[in-house]
Amino acid sequence: MNRRSRRASAFAAMAALVVITPTLGDAAVVPFLALAGLFLFGIRDGEWFETLALPGDREAERLYGIGSFALALAGLAAFATWPRVPLPFGAFAAAALVVGGGRPGRAAFERRFDGEFELVGGYLVGAGLAAVAGQTAVALIAGDIAPGAVVEALPVFTFLGAVAALTAALVRSLVYARDAHLTVVIVAFVVWGFTTLEPTVSALGIAVGLAVTVGLGYVSYALGAASVPGMLTGVLLALLTVVLGGPGWFLVLIAFYSIGALASKYRFDEKADRGVAQENEGARGTGNVLANSAVALLALLGYAATDHVDVPAIVFALAFAGAFATALADTLSSEIGGLFDDPRLITTLRRVEPGTDGAVTWQGELAGLSGAVLVGTIAGVAMPVGDPLVGGVIVAAAGVGGMTVDSLLGAVIEGGRIGNQTVNFLATVSGAAIAVAAGVTLA
Template identity: 50%
Template sequence: MTTAVRRAAAFALVGCLALVGPWVLGVEEPAVATVAAIGPFLAVAAGALWLDSETVLFELFARPADRRNGTLYGLAVFSLAAAGLATLTVGFGMPTSVYVGTVLLLVFGNLAAQLVRAYRYEQVRATAGFVVGGFVAAAAGQLTTVQLTAESVGVPLVTFLAASGALFAALLQQMLHRRDDAMVLVAVALMLWLFSTLPLDITTTRIAVALGLTLVLGYASYTLETASLAGMLTGVLLSLLTIVLGDYAWFGILVAFFGIGGLASKFRFDRKLDRGVAQENEGARGTGNVLANSLVALVAVLAGAVSTEYGVSESVFFYAFAGAVGAALADTLSSEIGGLYDNPRLVTTLEVAEPGVDGAVTWQGELAGLCGASIVAAIAWFGFDGITLLGAGTIVFAGFVGMTVDSFLGATIEGRFLGNQGVNFSATVAAAIVGAGLAAMLDLPL
């Protein structure tokens, strides 16, 4: 057993202290339950700061930075973060199952990842091990907590929270330093707390289909190399949330962007490379690119999931979603196809520019962009009985507006005030506003 595996196993044992709170909760007085939930982790944190660096326990828990400092800061910070989540549970209403599930997700996910690394050091496999191990541990922890506390949480919701939490944690680990487990722990718990408050009606069939489809999407992205590891995790997480919080037709629109956009980036890649217009990382899109193009759509999905609670029509948020994704796909095809042709013109002055210049477009690229927005509109039209030709036309128009805004911002402020990802995000915001505004004004059905 390697040092990393032993350390991960030790952290997993410490993480199991999260089960003490649910075991006591509801049996003893509130004050006793509070101490039982928070006390063990505070004791571990104090012990980690006090423990002598020459002891066996120190070597068991120590990371390289801890050995340099002579103090188990990693264990102390993790334990304090877990104690903080326990405080949110006993004092502020965070579901106990979310608290326990998140702690177990992280520690057992890390243990699974280290076991995979010990067998074969490959980042993709290790990340898959983290997701699977974290998912199983989170689900088991939540179900155990439900039995101990009689919380009203069904298996489909438990599965959804465990899956989305495992994917989000794996994504954060790709974006942050490996020592930032405490930050990952808190961020995942807060996200799952939010999801647990949504008025969701998750069926066993829906979550099973969602997991199956997102697994296929992730494998395809990895095999075709259309996204980096972090980009793949982002896409898979967004797809899972879209299926569960939205609908299959919402997912069909999103996967059209990921699939067609990713393949377009690979289309005639060597030619684009020679012309200096190819995507970085051999066309594999990273987290920043995926989020810049999809974050607005995700917000629309979340808003649509709770819209009826506030008396707002879900169709408004659907058209915001479809408009944003239509703009993202339109801009992607416009850039990837248009960049193959000569004599692009600046959208502001119509002057001829060099290929790859920000804000320069070709008629071939504009036509490809319109096709992209039309694909999104066609999926929406076939996927929803209530969407009319006027509704489909609204999606195309919103996508075209977003694509044009992207070109205009590229010609005016990109490189000075905004980067490429900021421009992409702004374009999807504009398209979402146009789509939602027209849907509300025209009272478009869904």
């Protein structure tokens, strides 16, 4: 076993201690504080130091990586035993074991693969399995479920474990390897939030959701439509949409991602020569994915929480569909319209150079209208947006309205500190708002 594997095993062994925390009560922080002291102040050199040191630890001559991870676990243990706002032990276990299990999973795959996609896959497999096992063990030890009820609880544990693993892999792709403490805290609070929603998950639903979303994630990465962080973000959003929304919501999301990706790749070299091609050779990163999807994600979470908030479900459905109608309309307008000459600035209608912020062509506007109508049709047929015809028209109109707002914002404020992703986000906000306002007015 090489040093990387031994280091991963040490992280995993420490994370595994969370399964006994329900039995320790207020003393749950003690083992983690003791380990933090050992790593930060006790081991300063020697073979163990060389084995456990992460990049940057050797220069500091202190095991900040694993020591900070132990401190983070101690803090989460304190939250889990705090009577006023207790962090569920299941969320604590999922977060700790996702980080602890992900590292050995990645290390195991490194022996056979060297591609980033495969290594991320190893991390997800190890993290997901460890998270499910940890939640199951903690639930049994804490007496939350009987041994005979494990099978019934597995779909929810699997969903939460998959969310935890994808979140951890995404955070890991955006920070440094030594930031395990940051990863575990973020994952713990994310899982805590989804636990509060009390999602209803069936075995078939989670199986289909994982199979479809992972397959789509692989295809998007293989075709160069998304970077690894972008792929992870998309897969996480897709999984949440399948499980918390349903097939209709998922169809709307996939309409945007699939058609948008194809449009970005369509005649890419020609668009690159004209200076209007998507950056990173059309591969969407996390920022791009979230700029177009953050509003829809919030609407999805609101829909999942309708039992806890006094807001009709149709409001969240219209916001979700309106945001994605805007995103697809804007993407098609830009990707198709950029192939044609003589664009005009939307605010003055004077001719400008291709690629100018706020420039439109009639061909692009027609493509955008088609995208908005497509999303409106799907939403009207497959989502709870009220009357199918009225709801579909509202969503399509919101998409066109949001696309127009995007062009106006591009002409007026884009550039300098305001970038394209910010404009895209504001446009989806406007599309969602138009859909909700029209839906409430016509209700």
